Amino acid sequence: MKTPSHSGGLYALARPGLFALEPERAHELTLAALARLPAVAQRMMFGEPAHAPLEFCGLRLRNRVGLAAGLDKDGVAIAGWMRMGFGFVELGTVTPRPQPGNPPPRLFRLPSRRALINRMGFNNAGVNALAERLRRAPREAAIGVNLGKNADTPLARAIDDYRLGLEAVYSLADYITVNLSSPNTAGLRELQERDRFEPLLRELLQTRDRLADRHGRYRPLLVKLAPDLADAEVDRLADAAATLGVDGLIATNTTVMRPGLEGCAPAAETGGLSGAPLAPLAERVLRRLRLRLGPSYPLVGVGGILSGEDAARRREAGADVLQIYTGLIYRGPTLVREVASVV
Numbered sequence: 001m002k003t004p005s006h007s008g009g010l011y012a013l014a015r016p017g018l019f020a021l022e023p024e025r026a027h028e029l030t031l032a033a034l035a036r037l038p039a040v041a042q043r044m045m046f047g048e049p050a051h052a053p054l055e056f057c058g059l060r061l062r063n064r065v066g067l068a069a070g071l072d073k074d075g076v077a078i079a080g081w082m083r084m085g086f087g088f089v090e091l092g093t094v095t096p097r098p099q100p101g102n103p104p105p106r107l108f109r110l111p112s113r114r115a116l117i118n119r120m121g122f123n124n125a126g127v128n129a130l131a132e133r134l135r136r137a138p139r140e141a142a143i144g145v146n147l148g149k150n151a152d153t154p155l156a157r158a159i160d161d162y163r164l165g166l167e168a169v170y171s172l173a174d175y176i177t178v179n180l181s182s183p184n185t186a187g188l189r190e191l192q193e194r195d196r197f198e199p200l201l202r203e204l205l206q207t208r209d210r211l212a213d214r215h216g217r218y219r220p221l222l223v224k225l226a227p228d229l230a231d232a233e234v235d236r237l238a239d240a241a242a243t244l245g246v247d248g249l250i251a252t253n254t255t256v257m258r259p260g261l262e263g264c265a266p267a268a269e270t271g272g273l274s275g276a277p278l279a280p281l282a283e284r285v286l287r288r289l290r291l292r293l294g295p296s297y298p299l300v301g302v303g304g305i306l307s308g309e310d311a312a313r314r315r316e317a318g319a320d321v322l323q324i325y326t327g328l329i330y331r332g333p334t335l336v337r338e339v340a341s342v343v
Protein backbone atom coordinates (compact mmCIF):
# COMPACT_ATOMS: atom_id res chain seq x y z
CA MET A 1 0.00 0.00 0.00
CA LYS A 2 1.50 3.35 -1.00
CA THR A 3 0.95 6.60 0.86
CA PRO A 4 2.42 9.76 -0.60
CA SER A 5 5.40 11.22 1.21
CA HIS A 6 7.92 13.87 0.33
CA SER A 7 11.04 12.22 1.72
CA GLY A 8 12.18 10.76 -1.63
CA GLY A 9 12.30 14.11 -3.41
CA LEU A 10 13.76 15.88 -0.39
CA TYR A 11 16.50 13.31 0.04
CA ALA A 12 17.39 13.54 -3.66
CA LEU A 13 17.93 17.27 -3.05
CA ALA A 14 19.84 16.80 0.20
CA ARG A 15 22.11 13.95 -0.91
CA PRO A 16 24.65 15.91 -2.99
CA GLY A 17 25.14 18.28 -0.05
CA LEU A 18 25.56 15.41 2.39
CA PHE A 19 27.91 13.54 0.05
CA ALA A 20 30.05 16.69 -0.23
CA LEU A 21 30.71 16.38 3.50
CA GLU A 22 33.11 14.00 5.17
CA PRO A 23 31.02 10.80 5.68
CA GLU A 24 31.04 10.73 9.47
CA ARG A 25 30.09 14.43 9.60
CA ALA A 26 27.15 13.78 7.24
CA HIS A 27 26.12 10.92 9.50
CA GLU A 28 26.24 13.09 12.64
CA LEU A 29 24.27 15.89 10.98
CA THR A 30 21.47 13.65 9.70
CA LEU A 31 21.21 11.88 13.05
CA ALA A 32 21.02 15.24 14.86
CA ALA A 33 18.39 16.48 12.40
CA LEU A 34 16.31 13.34 12.88
CA ALA A 35 16.59 13.72 16.66
CA ARG A 36 15.58 17.40 16.63
CA LEU A 37 13.14 17.91 13.77
CA PRO A 38 9.62 18.48 15.12
CA ALA A 39 7.32 15.47 14.96
CA VAL A 40 4.85 17.30 12.73
CA ALA A 41 7.55 18.05 10.12
CA GLN A 42 8.68 14.44 10.17
CA ARG A 43 5.13 13.17 9.70
CA MET A 44 4.77 15.43 6.66
CA MET A 45 8.07 14.23 5.24
CA PHE A 46 7.68 10.52 5.89
CA GLY A 47 3.91 9.95 5.56
CA GLU A 48 2.08 7.13 7.33
CA PRO A 49 4.21 4.11 8.35
CA ALA A 50 3.46 0.96 6.33
CA HIS A 51 1.00 -1.26 8.16
CA ALA A 52 1.49 -4.96 7.35
CA PRO A 53 1.56 -6.56 10.80
CA LEU A 54 3.23 -9.88 11.46
CA GLU A 55 4.64 -11.92 14.30
CA PHE A 56 8.37 -12.53 14.47
CA CYS A 57 10.12 -14.27 17.36
CA GLY A 58 6.99 -13.77 19.43
CA LEU A 59 7.05 -10.00 18.75
CA ARG A 60 4.25 -8.19 17.01
CA LEU A 61 5.83 -6.01 14.30
CA ARG A 62 3.87 -3.47 12.26
CA ASN A 63 5.92 -4.33 9.14
CA ARG A 64 8.98 -6.37 8.10
CA VAL A 65 11.49 -3.55 7.69
CA GLY A 66 14.04 -2.89 10.41
CA LEU A 67 16.82 -0.39 10.99
CA ALA A 68 20.13 -2.30 11.12
CA ALA A 69 22.47 -1.86 14.08
CA GLY A 70 25.17 0.78 14.02
CA LEU A 71 23.32 3.74 12.54
CA ASP A 72 21.95 4.88 15.90
CA LYS A 73 24.22 3.17 18.40
CA ASP A 74 23.16 5.32 21.36
CA GLY A 75 19.46 5.59 20.58
CA VAL A 76 19.45 9.36 20.09
CA ALA A 77 16.72 9.44 17.39
CA ILE A 78 14.40 6.55 18.29
CA ALA A 79 11.18 8.49 17.67
CA GLY A 80 12.52 9.67 14.29
CA TRP A 81 13.18 6.11 13.07
CA MET A 82 9.71 5.12 14.12
CA ARG A 83 8.20 8.06 12.20
CA MET A 84 10.32 7.06 9.20
CA GLY A 85 8.17 3.93 9.17
CA PHE A 86 10.41 1.15 10.43
CA GLY A 87 8.65 -1.90 11.86
CA PHE A 88 11.56 -2.45 14.26
CA VAL A 89 14.63 -0.50 15.24
CA GLU A 90 17.91 -2.09 16.33
CA LEU A 91 20.06 0.20 18.49
CA GLY A 92 23.72 -0.33 19.40
CA THR A 93 26.17 -1.90 19.24
CA VAL A 94 26.66 -0.77 22.81
CA THR A 95 29.38 -1.94 25.18
CA PRO A 96 29.32 -1.97 29.01
CA ARG A 97 31.63 1.04 29.28
CA PRO A 98 31.60 4.04 26.90
CA GLN A 99 34.44 3.97 24.35
CA PRO A 100 35.63 6.28 21.57
CA GLY A 101 36.06 3.69 18.82
CA ASN A 102 38.88 3.82 16.26
CA PRO A 103 40.56 7.08 15.27
CA PRO A 104 38.99 8.87 12.26
CA PRO A 105 38.81 8.69 9.33
CA ARG A 106 36.88 5.46 9.83
CA LEU A 107 33.96 5.67 7.41
CA PHE A 108 34.35 5.71 3.62
CA ARG A 109 31.89 5.98 0.72
CA LEU A 110 32.21 4.04 -2.52
CA PRO A 111 29.41 5.77 -4.46
CA SER A 112 30.09 4.04 -7.79
CA ARG A 113 29.46 0.70 -6.02
CA ARG A 114 26.69 1.91 -3.67
CA ALA A 115 28.82 0.71 -0.77
CA LEU A 116 30.47 1.84 2.44
CA ILE A 117 33.56 0.69 4.30
CA ASN A 118 33.67 1.35 8.03
CA ARG A 119 36.03 0.65 10.90
CA MET A 120 34.11 2.60 13.54
CA GLY A 121 35.00 0.10 16.28
CA PHE A 122 31.88 0.39 18.49
CA ASN A 123 32.12 4.09 19.30
CA ASN A 124 29.32 4.42 21.83
CA ALA A 125 28.24 6.08 25.06
CA GLY A 126 27.87 2.80 26.95
CA VAL A 127 24.91 0.59 27.72
CA ASN A 128 23.69 2.60 30.72
CA ALA A 129 23.29 5.78 28.65
CA LEU A 130 21.22 3.80 26.15
CA ALA A 131 19.16 2.24 28.95
CA GLU A 132 18.32 5.74 30.19
CA ARG A 133 17.03 6.74 26.72
CA LEU A 134 15.07 3.51 26.39
CA ARG A 135 13.12 4.35 29.55
CA ARG A 136 11.64 7.35 27.74
CA ALA A 137 11.42 5.86 24.24
CA PRO A 138 8.23 5.65 22.20
CA ARG A 139 7.06 2.13 21.41
CA GLU A 140 5.22 2.33 18.07
CA ALA A 141 7.84 -0.05 16.69
CA ALA A 142 9.76 -2.84 18.41
CA ILE A 143 13.19 -1.98 19.78
CA GLY A 144 16.17 -4.32 19.65
CA VAL A 145 19.45 -3.70 21.44
CA ASN A 146 22.65 -5.00 19.89
CA LEU A 147 25.34 -5.90 22.43
CA GLY A 148 29.11 -6.04 22.02
CA LYS A 149 32.23 -6.12 24.15
CA ASN A 150 34.63 -3.30 24.98
CA ALA A 151 37.79 -3.23 22.90
CA ASP A 152 39.97 -3.65 26.00
CA THR A 153 38.05 -6.60 27.44
CA PRO A 154 40.08 -9.76 26.78
CA LEU A 155 38.31 -12.28 24.58
CA ALA A 156 38.31 -14.80 27.43
CA ARG A 157 36.20 -12.32 29.43
CA ALA A 158 33.80 -11.44 26.59
CA ILE A 159 31.01 -13.28 28.37
CA ASP A 160 31.14 -10.74 31.24
CA ASP A 161 30.55 -7.83 28.85
CA TYR A 162 27.62 -9.51 27.10
CA ARG A 163 26.11 -10.48 30.44
CA LEU A 164 26.42 -6.91 31.77
CA GLY A 165 24.76 -5.60 28.61
CA LEU A 166 21.97 -8.13 28.81
CA GLU A 167 21.24 -7.30 32.44
CA ALA A 168 21.28 -3.54 31.78
CA VAL A 169 18.73 -3.54 28.94
CA TYR A 170 16.73 -6.71 29.46
CA SER A 171 13.60 -5.07 30.82
CA LEU A 172 13.81 -2.18 28.33
CA ALA A 173 14.34 -3.95 25.00
CA ASP A 174 11.91 -6.02 22.94
CA TYR A 175 14.73 -8.24 21.72
CA ILE A 176 18.47 -8.52 22.25
CA THR A 177 21.14 -9.18 19.61
CA VAL A 178 24.48 -10.72 20.50
CA ASN A 179 26.92 -9.28 18.00
CA LEU A 180 29.70 -11.79 17.27
CA SER A 181 30.47 -10.55 13.78
CA SER A 182 31.79 -6.98 13.63
CA PRO A 183 35.20 -7.00 11.97
CA ASN A 184 36.42 -3.89 13.80
CA THR A 185 36.90 -5.28 17.32
CA ALA A 186 39.95 -7.51 17.46
CA GLY A 187 39.04 -11.17 17.97
CA LEU A 188 35.27 -10.62 18.13
CA ARG A 189 34.48 -12.87 15.18
CA GLU A 190 36.46 -15.69 16.83
CA LEU A 191 33.50 -15.96 19.21
CA GLN A 192 31.73 -17.71 16.33
CA GLU A 193 34.22 -20.59 16.58
CA ARG A 194 32.97 -23.86 18.02
CA ASP A 195 34.97 -23.78 21.28
CA ARG A 196 33.78 -20.28 22.09
CA PHE A 197 30.29 -20.03 20.57
CA GLU A 198 28.61 -22.82 22.45
CA PRO A 199 29.81 -21.98 26.01
CA LEU A 200 29.14 -18.27 25.43
CA LEU A 201 25.60 -18.75 24.15
CA ARG A 202 24.76 -21.43 26.71
CA GLU A 203 25.67 -19.06 29.52
CA LEU A 204 23.95 -16.04 27.98
CA LEU A 205 20.77 -18.01 27.41
CA GLN A 206 20.84 -19.12 31.05
CA THR A 207 21.20 -15.48 32.10
CA ARG A 208 18.31 -14.56 29.82
CA ASP A 209 16.15 -17.28 31.36
CA ARG A 210 16.94 -16.02 34.87
CA LEU A 211 16.05 -12.47 33.80
CA ALA A 212 12.83 -13.70 32.19
CA ASP A 213 11.84 -15.26 35.52
CA ARG A 214 12.81 -12.18 37.49
CA HIS A 215 10.96 -9.73 35.22
CA GLY A 216 8.12 -12.04 34.25
CA ARG A 217 8.84 -11.23 30.57
CA TYR A 218 10.54 -13.37 27.97
CA ARG A 219 12.80 -11.49 25.56
CA PRO A 220 14.14 -13.25 22.45
CA LEU A 221 17.91 -13.44 22.05
CA LEU A 222 19.26 -13.30 18.50
CA VAL A 223 22.81 -13.75 17.24
CA LYS A 224 24.27 -11.71 14.38
CA LEU A 225 26.64 -13.61 12.10
CA ALA A 226 29.38 -12.65 9.65
CA PRO A 227 29.08 -13.17 5.89
CA ASP A 228 32.64 -14.53 5.69
CA LEU A 229 31.87 -18.03 6.96
CA ALA A 230 32.45 -21.25 5.03
CA ASP A 231 29.35 -23.36 4.36
CA ALA A 232 30.40 -25.91 6.97
CA GLU A 233 30.73 -23.15 9.58
CA VAL A 234 27.29 -21.78 8.73
CA ASP A 235 25.85 -25.28 9.14
CA ARG A 236 27.64 -25.77 12.45
CA LEU A 237 26.42 -22.40 13.79
CA ALA A 238 22.87 -23.12 12.62
CA ASP A 239 22.88 -26.48 14.40
CA ALA A 240 24.34 -25.03 17.58
CA ALA A 241 21.90 -22.10 17.62
CA ALA A 242 18.90 -24.42 17.19
CA THR A 243 20.14 -26.90 19.79
CA LEU A 244 20.98 -24.25 22.38
CA GLY A 245 17.68 -22.43 21.88
CA VAL A 246 18.91 -19.17 20.31
CA ASP A 247 15.65 -17.49 19.23
CA GLY A 248 16.81 -16.26 15.82
CA LEU A 249 19.80 -15.42 13.65
CA ILE A 250 20.72 -12.22 11.80
CA ALA A 251 22.55 -12.67 8.49
CA THR A 252 24.75 -10.73 8.06
CA ASN A 253 27.20 -8.15 9.31
CA THR A 254 29.74 -6.41 7.00
CA THR A 255 32.39 -8.35 5.06
CA VAL A 256 36.17 -8.16 5.21
CA MET A 257 36.24 -9.31 1.56
CA ARG A 258 36.31 -6.82 -1.31
CA PRO A 259 34.24 -8.56 -3.99
CA GLY A 260 34.44 -6.83 -7.38
CA LEU A 261 36.17 -3.77 -5.97
CA GLU A 262 39.44 -4.04 -7.88
CA GLY A 263 40.59 -0.57 -8.91
CA CYS A 264 38.27 1.21 -6.47
CA ALA A 265 40.47 3.40 -4.23
CA PRO A 266 38.78 3.16 -0.80
CA ALA A 267 38.63 -0.64 -1.18
CA ALA A 268 42.12 -0.74 0.33
CA GLU A 269 40.85 0.75 3.61
CA THR A 270 40.65 -1.66 6.54
CA GLY A 271 37.13 -2.36 7.77
CA GLY A 272 33.79 -3.93 6.96
CA LEU A 273 32.20 -3.51 3.55
CA SER A 274 28.43 -2.97 3.33
CA GLY A 275 25.97 -2.17 0.56
CA ALA A 276 25.48 -3.61 -2.93
CA PRO A 277 28.70 -5.71 -3.16
CA LEU A 278 27.80 -7.44 0.12
CA ALA A 279 24.41 -8.65 -1.14
CA PRO A 280 25.48 -11.95 -2.75
CA LEU A 281 27.58 -12.90 0.30
CA ALA A 282 24.83 -12.10 2.81
CA GLU A 283 22.29 -13.90 0.66
CA ARG A 284 24.47 -17.02 0.47
CA VAL A 285 24.70 -17.29 4.26
CA LEU A 286 20.98 -16.65 4.65
CA ARG A 287 20.03 -19.34 2.10
CA ARG A 288 22.30 -21.81 3.79
CA LEU A 289 20.78 -21.05 7.22
CA ARG A 290 17.26 -21.44 5.88
CA LEU A 291 18.13 -24.74 4.23
CA ARG A 292 19.65 -26.06 7.41
CA LEU A 293 17.07 -24.73 9.88
CA GLY A 294 13.81 -25.39 8.06
CA PRO A 295 10.95 -23.03 7.27
CA SER A 296 9.95 -21.86 10.74
CA TYR A 297 13.23 -20.79 12.36
CA PRO A 298 13.31 -16.95 12.67
CA LEU A 299 15.86 -15.34 10.32
CA VAL A 300 16.68 -11.67 9.72
CA GLY A 301 18.11 -10.79 6.29
CA VAL A 302 20.49 -7.83 6.08
CA GLY A 303 23.26 -6.74 3.73
CA GLY A 304 23.02 -4.85 0.47
CA ILE A 305 19.27 -4.32 0.31
CA LEU A 306 18.96 -1.13 -1.72
CA SER A 307 15.60 -1.57 -3.46
CA GLY A 308 12.24 -3.28 -3.22
CA GLU A 309 13.54 -5.82 -5.71
CA ASP A 310 16.55 -6.64 -3.49
CA ALA A 311 14.16 -7.01 -0.56
CA ALA A 312 11.86 -9.40 -2.42
CA ARG A 313 14.85 -11.49 -3.41
CA ARG A 314 16.12 -11.67 0.17
CA ARG A 315 12.68 -12.74 1.35
CA GLU A 316 12.72 -15.48 -1.26
CA ALA A 317 16.16 -16.52 0.01
CA GLY A 318 14.61 -17.18 3.41
CA ALA A 319 14.42 -13.96 5.42
CA ASP A 320 11.35 -13.47 7.61
CA VAL A 321 12.20 -9.82 8.21
CA LEU A 322 14.81 -7.45 6.77
CA GLN A 323 17.13 -4.71 7.96
CA ILE A 324 18.76 -1.85 6.09
CA TYR A 325 21.64 0.54 6.72
CA THR A 326 23.69 1.42 3.61
CA GLY A 327 20.56 1.57 1.46
CA LEU A 328 19.35 4.46 3.61
CA ILE A 329 22.53 6.41 2.87
CA TYR A 330 22.19 5.93 -0.91
CA ARG A 331 18.40 5.95 -1.30
CA GLY A 332 17.13 7.93 1.71
CA PRO A 333 14.06 7.32 3.87
CA THR A 334 11.88 6.50 0.86
CA LEU A 335 13.55 3.05 0.83
CA VAL A 336 11.72 2.07 4.03
CA ARG A 337 8.31 2.39 2.37
CA GLU A 338 9.55 0.87 -0.90
CA VAL A 339 10.76 -2.24 0.92
CA ALA A 340 7.69 -2.48 3.16
CA SER A 341 5.37 -2.26 0.16
CA VAL A 342 6.91 -5.24 -1.63
CA VAL A 343 7.57 -7.60 1.25
Ligand SMILES: Cc1cc2nc3c(=O)[nH]c(=O)nc-3n(C[C@H](O)[C@H](O)[C@H](O)COP(=O)(O)O)c2cc1C
Pocket residue numbers: 068069070071073092093107116118120122146179182224252253254273274275276278302303304305323324325326327
Ligand atom coordinates in the same frame (compact mmCIF):
# COMPACT_ATOMS: atom_id res chain seq x y z
C1 LIG B 1 28.98 2.66 9.52
C2 LIG B 1 28.44 1.33 9.94
C3 LIG B 1 28.44 0.98 11.28
C4 LIG B 1 27.93 -0.27 11.67
N1 LIG B 1 27.92 -0.57 13.00
C5 LIG B 1 27.39 -1.76 13.39
C6 LIG B 1 27.33 -2.09 14.77
O1 LIG B 1 27.68 -1.30 15.64
N2 LIG B 1 26.83 -3.31 15.10
C7 LIG B 1 26.38 -4.21 14.16
O2 LIG B 1 25.93 -5.30 14.54
N3 LIG B 1 26.42 -3.91 12.85
C8 LIG B 1 26.91 -2.72 12.46
N4 LIG B 1 26.95 -2.42 11.13
C9 LIG B 1 26.50 -3.43 10.15
C10 LIG B 1 25.06 -3.23 9.71
O3 LIG B 1 24.17 -3.36 10.80
C11 LIG B 1 24.67 -4.22 8.61
O4 LIG B 1 24.74 -5.54 9.15
C12 LIG B 1 25.60 -4.16 7.41
O5 LIG B 1 25.98 -2.82 7.13
C13 LIG B 1 24.97 -4.76 6.15
O6 LIG B 1 23.77 -4.09 5.81
P1 LIG B 1 23.71 -2.92 4.71
O7 LIG B 1 24.39 -3.42 3.48
O8 LIG B 1 22.25 -2.64 4.53
O9 LIG B 1 24.42 -1.75 5.28
C14 LIG B 1 27.43 -1.17 10.70
C15 LIG B 1 27.44 -0.80 9.35
C16 LIG B 1 27.92 0.43 8.96
C17 LIG B 1 27.91 0.79 7.49
